[in-house]
Amino acid sequence: MLEVSVAAISLRDPEEVVAAGLADTFGLQGATLTDISFAYQNVTLDMWQVVRNYLDRVDIQALTADEQLSYEIYSWQVDQALAMRPFLHYDYQATYFLTGVPPETERFFSDLHPLESRADALDYLTRLALVDEKIRQLIANLKVMEGQGVIEPAATMGIAIDVHRGVMNSAISSNPYYSRFSNRLAAIPGISASEITELRSRARTIVENQISPAYSALVDFMVEQLGRAPAAIGVGQFPAGEAYYRERLRYHTTTSMSPEQIHELGLREVARVQTELREKFGLLGYPRGETLARSFGRVATDGGSTRSSNAVDVFVALIDDAEIRMQALFNRLPEAEVVVRGDNYGGFYIGPSLDGSRPGTFYASTSANQPTYLMPTLAYHEAMPGHHMQIALAQESELPLFRRIAIFNGYVEGWGLYAERLAYDSGWYASDPYGDLGRLYFENLRAVRLVVDTGIHYYGWSFDRAVTYFQDNVGSSRGAAESNIARYSIYTGQATAYMVGMLKLLELRDRVQAALGDGFTMAGFHTLVLEEGPMPLDILERRVDSEITGAAAWSLRQ
Structure with missing residues (x-):
């Protein structure tokens, strides 16, 4: 059930699936972009709730030790996703930083989208033609957020406007939606010179006729909204901001x-x-x-x-x-x-x-x-x-x-x-x-x-x-x-x-070393921390405390 739910929820974010190289693993169908509308996000949260309901019915004691650890880690992920339901409107979506929709989308095309075959190139163009719709979704989201009392602070919105305007006005040769695609085509096997010319022309047309106007609309809206943006920069100013x-x-x-x-x-x-x-x-x-x-x-x-x-x-x-x-x-x-x-x-x-x-x-x-x-x-x-x-x-x-x-x-x-x-x-x-x-x-x-x-x-x-x-x-x-x-x-x-993470890791290292004395090795500690993959620090701490009580378990890591 865990793997099935992971696949189903992962497919809600096709851009991440493609970037991670999991399109075939998860059976991704069609060349799409991630829907960022709040309605879509709420459906995803409903799916998380279904998973939570299932997890609540699992007999944890019947699971193996490895399965229990997976259960604990996945439960944490599920609970954290559901905890954000009241705060869907709080993340700044149009910001210039890496987490904003525009820079995330730009990097998806400029760095992460595969371009190894003719099929990849055609998928790229199909997705490229959907960018303007995604930007329109972003503008709609900004309006909903403002209705909930949340507007990005003026200090950073002004920067974002300048950055997005720069993308909108960039020369086609340096545009993040075009430059890598254009440069990469010649290295794709089996594509003729005439096909390269055609593909470049199609990409340029999409950028100039669809994406740039969409960015222009985004910039226009943000310029208008800037006059209402708060001078304060902390989220504590918003309703339920502290929570x-x-x-x-x-x-x-x-x-x-x-x-x-x-x-x-x-x-x-x-x-x-x-x-x-x-x-x-x-x-x-x-x-x-x-x-x-x-x-x-x-x-x-x-x-x-x-x-x-x-x-x-x-x-x-x-x-x-x-x-x-x-x-x-x-x-x-x-x-x-x-x-x-x-x-x-x-x-x-x-x-x-x-x-x-x-x-x-x-x-x-x-x-x-x-x-x-x-x-x-x-x-x-x-x-x-x-x-x-x-x-x-x-x-x-x-x-x-x-x-x-x-x-x-x-x-x-x-x-x-x-x-x-x-x-x-x-x-x-x-x-x-x-x-x-x-x-x-x-x-x-x-x-x-x-x-x-x-x-x-x-x-x-x-x-x-x-x-x-x-x-x-x-x-x-x-x-x-x-x-x-x-x-x-x-x-x-x-x-x-x-800093919170580093201090916890150093604390755990000291704890293990104190418990094992001369039996401690740095390589063994690193295996203990890394071998089960990433996990919340609270779970890692409980796991380390459990492991260091058994010298036999520790000796296997030397």
């Missing part, structure tokens, strides 16, 4: 921590990490008492910079070196490769497709030269031993499909940040004091996020107050602080997952 925020925290951290607890944790972690930063600045002879911005300015100068044209090669070398070092820390590495691709924004990872048609990809920023001291930590977080290690291993396991593809942010982002700390704990920065300060820069950033996310959405901080706190405690420029605060204001609660 929504608590649900978002539970979803992203996968714990029961309250906003107050997360805020206080953030303040403690900021103090801890900044104490360590000051000590290491002192070892380099930097003046005591100067601002973080000034000290990190020295690090950027002393640590050197990497030309944008060389960034991909540097990241590849860092990842290759990490894979060699990881042999002593893990019992198994994934078979799927990770590639590095230059990107205007960069700093994120997309996992491999399950059908093997697309490798795991770390998108590295190549729009400008970058400080070298930040690059090792980025490579470790996004690729190895971070996201690629965890996600690819899960996909290659023999776990039930829904557990191989599940994303629990507290676990996934917690592992990414844990990977950064693991590199330090394993001596990878021993001869690179600037790289170590890059690690602490990012760890401090994740601690600051706990404070500003809860500050914005629970304590009602203004945009300026959040920016000032961020700038003072991260040492960033005003522009970088504004960009980060804009992200946290529209991706509610997600920024808290990193």
